[in-house]
Amino acid sequence: MSILIDETTRLLVQGITGRMAQVVTQDLMQYGTQVVGGVSPGRAGKSIGLPVFDFVAEAVESTDANATLVFVPPEGAAGAIDEAIDAGIRLIVYPGDGLPVSDAVRLRRRITGDLTMVGPNSPGIISPGKSKVGFMPSSCFRPGTLGVISKSGSLSYEVSLRLSTSGLGQSTVVGIGGDRIKGLSTAEALELFHADGDTSAILYLGEIGGLDEYDVCTYLARGDAKPITAFVAGSAAPAGRKLGHASAIIGGPRESHSAKTAALAQSGARVARTLQEIPELLQRRSVVS
Amino acid sequence: MQLNEHLSKRLVERFGVPCNRGSIAKSEAEAVAGAKAIGYPVGIKAQLPASGRGKSGAILSAANPSEVRNALAKVLNAHIDGMTPDSVRVESWTQPDSEIFLALAFSAEHGGPVVMFSPNGGVEIEQGDPPTIVPVRPDLSLDAAKFLRATLDANLPRSTSRDLLSMAQALLRAYISTDATLIELNPVGIFGAEIMTLDARVIIDDNSLFRQEEVAGLVRASSPRPPEDIERDRSRLEYVPLNGAIGLVSGGAGMTLAAMDLIAESGEQPACFLDCSANPTRDGYARALTILADSSQVKATLISIFGGLTLVDKVAENLCGLLADGAYEKPVTFRLMGSNVEQAEAILASAGYSNHRTIEGAVEAVVKQAQAVRNVA
DSSP states (O other): OOOOTOOOOOOOOEETHHHHHHHHHHHHHHOOOOEEEEEEETEHHHHHHTEEESSSSHHHHHOOOOOEEEOOOOOHHHHHHHHHHHOOEEEOOOOOSOOHHHHHHHHHHOTTTTEEEEEEEEEEEEEETEEEOOOOOOGGEEEEEEEEESOOOOHHHHHHHHHTTTTTHHHHHHHHOSSSSSSOOOOHHHHOOOOOOTTOEEEEEEEESTTTHHHHHHHHHHHTTTOEEEEEOTTOTTTOOOSTTTTTTSEEEEEEHHHHHHHHTTOOOESSSSSTTHHHHHHHHHOOO | OEOHHHHHHHHHHEEEOOOEEEEEEESSHHHHHHHHHHSSSSSEOOOOOOOOTTTOOOOESSSHHHHHHHHHHHOOOOBBBOOOOOEEEEEOOOOEEEEEEEEEETTTTTTTEEEEEESSOOGGGGGGSSOOOOOOOOTOOOHHHHHHHHHHHHHHHHHHHHHHHHHHHHHHHHHHHHEEEEEEEEEEEETTEEEEEEEEEEEEOOGGGGGOHHHHHHHSSSSOOOOOHHHHHHHHHHHEEOOSSSSEEEESSHHHHHHHHHHHHTTTBBSSSEEETTTOHHHHHHHHHHHHHHTTTTOOEEEEESSSSSOOOHHHHHHHHHHTTTTTTEEEEEEEEEEEEEHHHHHHHTTOOOOOOOOOHHHHHHHHHHHHHHHOO
């Protein structure tokens, strides 16, 4: 098993006629993701060997797609996501950076029940060896039993590569993004990994700013929590400056590196102080257990 | 992006929020004329989009023309967040009976906007009890009853409570119409039966500027602006200058932070947070190298890109081209990984550079380069 995506995932790419979307789609097909078609309003036809539809509903009707990767610029992104929700798609991955906060707030309120949106500002999801929905470099990942949740795309590549070369494969790696309003939240991603029989332990890659890391602490408080290793980027970051991600700013005292790592350690997470320590801690754990 | 006080007040006034009278002055003559029109005493307030002006000596009062001239000179000399003001707002400076805090803010915790209210406004807001929070309903309407309750519980006169309620309604209209993430009125002064905004701060969501052309235009025409905002408009780079000697050209916020952490651990400090992932083109990297070349504190630079969507052979090609053209002549260390790294290494090798496959090795190398530069000097 894995979470969110596997061999059965049938993917649409919205905005498929864009140049970047085509590069990404070809990479996905090469990885083995079942890409069943694309959507590009007013451009129905064929593109890179795939059927292209004007509307998501038409695409779902003729391809049985159950997931969509939204490669639409911020101006049209909310509309494209609305259309996917209305068409009954159950998994929406929106990698884009720059979605207006008010759109994110409105969309977040539409995400209920078994509907999942991953993003904005996410590299996507990969269940190694099964399926990839996003644009992370495939060579960094190996199949295995570690579930990985990351706020940052680049950091998830770096760490996954270290895991893979240390023999620590991954069930699924999900980039939840660094925005303040997210689709899939830290708490929800933890729930999914908790319920996944093939995930034996979880790695959480956080950063300064926001309070997501405290959801990890809450999860660890339950008796049957899976073991968690955590890393928080930004130990050297100055307070009060926004560093790239919308939420990567130390606002209150609880948002600092020291407060988060202390809280995580206290809740029973193993906290890696450096990148190097991440596979070391995980290997030590697997020897013990 | 944040609006300065004057722009903030003009914006909320449009939606029906009462503000005190004031005018902009750039010279002694303008300031004295402004003060005369309003009547003494006046406040002389530096206009720049930053908080903490009071503490930084950027707000002074004046009771006559000579005090206006003195205050103007002092206030225009303030430095906050890398900015120096070039204008002041001259406004009436009557002490209110009491000061209230009223704001509309985006709250990640509540998943949307909230109204914040405290009867103890002004500089005391940070020390006193936290403000009362009234979440805006999902349909973006104000919970008027709950807000009114909060103001009555603070023992405000009913007429003041009613005025504050219409002020909150106006703020909510302004917040929605302008894609704001914060509108803060602090303080709102109570003068007998009258209430009036004495200071205001508006922050518009950077991601909404494509549909907030008017506000974006006003802000971009204003001066000074935060260096980060200017750089983002100019090159789409996320650039925050810091104090260290190690230049860092990076991609992705998380890896940039992680690289900064490693630099700090090695005993050096990063010269900047500089994330090029929004513009990983020759132009973007050219601008990044120019910033670092022009900064005298930078001794050596680490170029660290872990490419997913960004193909690192393209990165190598662009950067080697720029370095060959002399865009940056201090020592440089490469750490490229991810998509097309083998091709990238071939390009680096033919330009005479080696690539570090680990970020730890790269940080060690760039720190040595910086120390060597220092030893020569």
